[in-house]
Amino acid sequence: MHASTMLASLATLAIAHLLACASPGPSFIFVAQSAASRSRRAGLLAALGMSAGAAVWAAGALLGLAALFERVAELYRVAQIAGGLYLVYIAYRIAQHAKDPLPAPGSAPPTSDARIFLGAMRVQLANPKVSVFFASIFITVLPREASLAFRLAVLLMVIVDETLWYSFVATVLSTSRARTIYGRFKTAADRITGAFLGLLGFRLVLQGARAVK
Structure with a gap:
């Protein structure tokens, strides 16, 4: 593969992926809520968790996981x-902790770093449509003759994109001004966040259940 073709493909993939990252969804909401309600550290840990989850789906798409989902529809539905x-x-x-006050800046977080990271990663992994997204982008842009080195470069690009975007979200929403604004409306904001994520979850469950029938 020519270097110019490789760079053009990587640039196209990076732009498409960044646009997808920036669109509102459960990942964005989880990172934003972690940063605003806890701390910048919590938001950055959540950002790393999202990056790890995206890396799993991207690697799966590169290895043909989406094709497996398409061939074995029941696996995708599960x-x-x-x-x-x-x-x-x-x-x-x-929603359960919507009325809890914000922890004081610098205080020990009530949740461990590992739980924040793994929780974010599980949110990213909770939506198998992410794998389908990666597969569709890779099929469209990724050259058929792409080498293993190029595929590893694509995977690295996904990790960098995810980390940079969600770290930016965490940094902006963890500022004292953002925390002050969030603190005023925390109960309502958390309930709206919970309702949004709950509706997304119910939608996935209903879609999967209908397809099984």
Whole structure:
């Protein structure tokens, strides 16, 4: 593959992926809520968790996981229902603690770093449509003769894109001004966040259940 073709393909993939990252969804909401309600550290850990989850789906797409989902529809539906149920659980947890006050800046977080990271990663993994998105982009842009080195470069690009975007979100929404604004409307904001994630989760579950029938 010519270097110019490789660079053009990587640039196209990077732009398409960044636009997808920037669109509102459960990943954005989870990182934003973590940063505004806890701390910049929590937001950055959530950003890394999202990056890890995206890397899993991207690697799966590069290895043909989306093709497997297409061939074995039941496997995709199981992943869809399981992911939807997890989003509903996350929504319940956020709504359950909607009235809790914000932790004081610099205080010990009530949730461990590992739980924040793994929670974010699970939110990203909860939606198998992410794998389908990567597969569609890769099929459209990725050259058929792409080498292993190029595919690894694509995977690295996904990780960098995800980390940079969600770190930016975490940094902006963890500022003292953002925390002050969030604190004024925390209960309502958390309930809206929970409702949004819950609806997304129910939608995934219903879509999966209808397809199984």
